[in-house]
Structure formats: structure tokens, C-alpha cells
Amino acid sequence: MNNLGMGVMIGMLGGNNETVESVQKSLNKHISNIKIATEDDENKLILEFSDSSKLYLWDDGQSCCESRYMTTDDDLKSFEDSVFLNVEIRDAPNVKEENEDEYDWGEEHEVQFLLITTSKGVFTLETHNEHNGYYSGFWIVAKIK
Secondary structure (H helix, E strand, O other): OOEEEEHHHHHHHHHHHHHHHHHHHHHEEEOOOOOOEEOOEEEEEEEOOOOEEEEEEOOOOOOOOEEEEOOOOOOOHHHOOOEEEEEEEOOOOOOOOOOHHHHHOOEEEEEEEEEEOOEEEEEEEEEEEEEOOEOOOOEEEEOOO
């Protein structure tokens, strides 16, 4: 990540108090539903809890001409009816495409792992940022509703 995007830099300046508080309020809650969905034009992981609250996690670093999204190879439904224990971010290698002309937004495809620990084990999401080299970085945020 050479050039942090404006959205990431603004997020860093603002701090992550709301994210920390949202995650802490969600710890040890019983997960009733898990999904990746698009809400407010952003791809989000949504953990629904048995008390009807929801924890939203997403990459809020968007500032301009990037494509940001989440994927997983894990079966999210198999982690339902478990207890939410932790969330962790880990660096991942960039994706190198055979034909870089296929990028929608440029030549860079960054990935960061988002690991969610439950009482049934850990599932991993990949957060992706495809950009032209000027919008790198991730700003993972959480909000409880």
C-alpha cells in the first residue's frame, strides 16, 4: 500500500472509537443469522443476534474510483447458532491477475482478511480493493444497530 486513499486517511484521522465500542457491545452475543449483503451501496458483513441487534462490518475507505467488496469461501450458515467471540484483521497478498487489462478501476487489487471467531470456530472474509494505484488501503469499521 503505497498511496493511501483519501477515504482511508480520513478514517484514520477520525479514529475508531465507534468500531471498538460496537464490537465490544457485540462480544459473547448469540448469532442467529450471518450474511454478506449490500446496504447503502456498500458490501457489508451482517451478524444478527438473538437480542435483535445487528453488527455491521465493512470497508469504509472508499473515496473515489475504487471497487470495494467482500467475499468468502466459508459456509456462513454453519456458524449460525454460535457465540460471537472476536474479530481480527490480517494482511493478505495482493492479487496478481493474468490479464491486468480486465480490471474495472486500474491495475491494483489489494486484499485484507477479516477473521470472525465464534464458538463454532473461525470464518474468514476477504475484503477487496481494486483501484488504479492511488486509492490503496482499507478502513474496516463496525456499527451496531
